[in-house]
Structure formats: C-alpha cells, structure tokens
Amino acid sequence: MEKVSVVGLGLMGTALAEAFLRKPLTVMVWNRTPSRCNPLGAQGARIASTVKAAVSASEAVIVCVSNYAAADELLRVREVSAALNGKTLIQLSSGTPKEARDTAAWARETGAQYLDGAILAYPSHIGSATAQILISGSPEVFRQHKELLEILGTPAYVGLNPGAAAALDCAGLISTMTSMIGLIHGIALCESESVETEHLVSMVNAFLPTRAELNREMAERIRAGKFDDPQAPLKTWAGVARHFVHIAQENHLAKDVPSFIAGLLDRALAEGLGEQEISSLVKIIRPDEMDKPNRSESV
Numbered sequence: 001m002e003k004v005s006v007v008g009l010g011l012m013g014t015a016l017a018e019a020f021l022r023k024p025l026t027v028m029v030w031n032r033t034p035s036r037c038n039p040l041g042a043q044g045a046r047i048a049s050t051v052k053a054a055v056s057a058s059e060a061v062i063v064c065v066s067n068y069a070a071a072d073e074l075l076r077v078r079e080v081s082a083a084l085n086g087k088t089l090i091q092l093s094s095g096t097p098k099e100a101r102d103t104a105a106w107a108r109e110t111g112a113q114y115l116d117g118a119i120l121a122y123p124s125h126i127g128s129a130t131a132q133i134l135i136s137g138s139p140e141v142f143r144q145h146k147e148l149l150e151i152l153g154t155p156a157y158v159g160l161n162p163g164a165a166a167a168l169d170c171a172g173l174i175s176t177m178t179s180m181i182g183l184i185h186g187i188a189l190c191e192s193e194s195v196e197t198e199h200l201v202s203m204v205n206a207f208l209p210t211r212a213e214l215n216r217e218m219a220e221r222i223r224a225g226k227f228d229d230p231q232a233p234l235k236t237w238a239g240v241a242r243h244f245v246h247i248a249q250e251n252h253l254a255k256d257v258p259s260f261i262a263g264l265l266d267r268a269l270a271e272g273l274g275e276q277e278i279s280s281l282v283k284i285i286r287p288d289e290m291d292k293p294n295r296s297e298s299v
Ligand SMILES: NC(=O)c1ccc[n+]([C@@H]2O[C@H](COP(=O)([O-])OP(=O)(O)OC[C@H]3O[C@@H](n4cnc5c(N)ncnc54)[C@H](OP(=O)(O)O)[C@@H]3O)[C@@H](O)[C@H]2O)c1
Pocket: 008, 009, 010, 011, 012, 013, 014, 031, 032, 033, 036, 064, 065, 066, 067, 069, 070, 071, 073, 074, 092, 093, 094, 095, 119, 120, 121, 122, 123
C-alpha cells in the first residue's frame, strides 16, 4: 500500500490527512502538539513520535504548518535532513516565492525531490475537485505525485520555478482582495445615499464578462509594453478618482480606498503617464521599468 506522511495537523493539515485516510493509503502523521494526532489515529493513521520518524516512514512527505519558518524549525535539523534523502517533500505551507526557492535549493542539497504548493481552498473543500492546489517545481516530480495530489483536490502545475505557486497565490489574492475592498467601499457609498445595494451588485455582476475580456487585454498590454492607444487615458481615470475622494469627504466615509486609488494615479501623472492607457500603472509598481519605453522591444 502506498504511504504518505503529513507533518502539521492544524485545520488544513488535518483535512489533508483525513482525505488520504479515506483512500487505501498508509498515512503517517506528526504534529507539534501531540493531542491533535489522536482523532486521526482513531481513523487509522499511524502516529509518528518524531518528525524524523514521519519523514522516514513514507516516500512522499507533505508539510502543512503555519509558515516556512515553522517548517524550517522542523525540517532543517540534521537527522530530519538526512532522513529526507531520496524522499519527495511537498511543501503546502503558505509563504513567499523566495522562501519556496530557498527551500527547493535546501531540499536539493539534502537529496530530496521538492514540490512547492499553494492551497486555494478551505479545509472543508479538501478531498473534492473544488480544492485547487497550485504546484510548482520539477514537472517530472509533479507527474510522479499527481495521483496523490488528486486525492486532495485539483492540482494545477504552474511552472518549474519553485516560487511560481506562491507568486500566483499572492497575485490572485491581491487581485481578489482589492476588488472585494472596493465593493465594500461601494456598498457603504450606496448606503450613504440610500441607494439599494442590490443595484450595485447587479451592475458589478453584469460587468463581469467584460471584466474578463479586459483582464486579458490588460495582461497582453503589460506583456507587450503597449500603452499608447487608450480609449480613456490615465489622466481621465485620475480625474474620476479625485471624485471618489470628494464623495468620501462629502458623505463622511473613510477616505482610505479612494485616496489609495487617487494617490497611485496621481503618481502616474507625475511620472508623465497621463496620456497612456491605465495598465501603464505597472510602471509605477515596478519603477525600475520606467526607463524602458517598450518591453517587447527590449527582449
Ligand atoms: N485554513 C485554511 O483555510 C487555509 C487555506 C489555504 C492555505 N492554508 C495554509 O495552510 C497552512 C496551515 O494552516 P492551518 O489552517 O492548518 O493553520 P492552523 O490551524 O493554525 O495550524 C497551524 C499548524 O502549524 C503548526 N505549527 C505552527 N508553528 C509551529 C512550529 N514553530 N513548530 C511546529 N509546528 C508549528 C501547528 O502546530 P500546533 O498544533 O502544535 O500548534 C499546527 O499544526 C498555513 O500556511 C495556511 O496559510 C490554510
């Protein structure tokens, strides 16, 4: 029977171990607070007394703790590093791309294969196809462990760079969260004028298909560095953003969201981007690009 070890049994680690236990697998678990192992033991998991024992027991070792610093405390000790030689370490703790790259380099030194993952799901979704798991690292190692990862959800291979999963996770969350925060501000604005928020929700939802097209167009513009034929130049958007600030002032709303938007656009104006398409804002976000007129020309 195939064996898998799960190190870290918080809300997410427990859900991962439970999904494995529903399959004919030998599941070895370890957690810093040993009592969290007991419910899994009752479901058939084997409980390791040390991290080294958990790592030694299986070919695939999944780590899911609070962060990489916690994972490092557990893994980067001599006897555990030695036990990892020849194993596959699958890091599912959240972290930064650099932490993922550093961990991949360290794993290589120990003689372990390494995959880095980001879970885009709640623990209750684990074990169903709705649980998306981004995976980066060697495509060959991914292929070897795809079936195992499919027990947890829908794994999506996103690239050789071990930091790719963490980067995409962060990029997706920033995009979602800024949009959510914008909606929350919009709802407060509607309420301040006794406008039914249902109108706002319908309006925003009706725009979603167009938004999807614009997302593609913006990514393509940024990839090509092509900002010079706007339907609405950045200076027009900056004018609109100043209205946001005035409305917040007049209606006694917090100015954080409108000021953030207006501030970014004003910086872009000061950099001379007023006549360009709004996605040229990327030059403010990566200022070392300001001198490059056209990225597609420079490659
Ligand atoms: N929960 C979610 O919805 C969700 C979704 C996507 C991704 N994630 C990611 O999954 C990871 C785990 O999240 P979680 O929800 O399981 O968190 P959690 O319930 O707070 O559990 C944290 C786990 O990390 C362990 N831990 C923390 N510091 C440690 C240390 N210094 N040494 C050893 N073990 C340590 C804890 O051990 P003890 O039990 O001994 O405290 C526990 O097993 C995080 O990186 C999180 O961002 C979570």
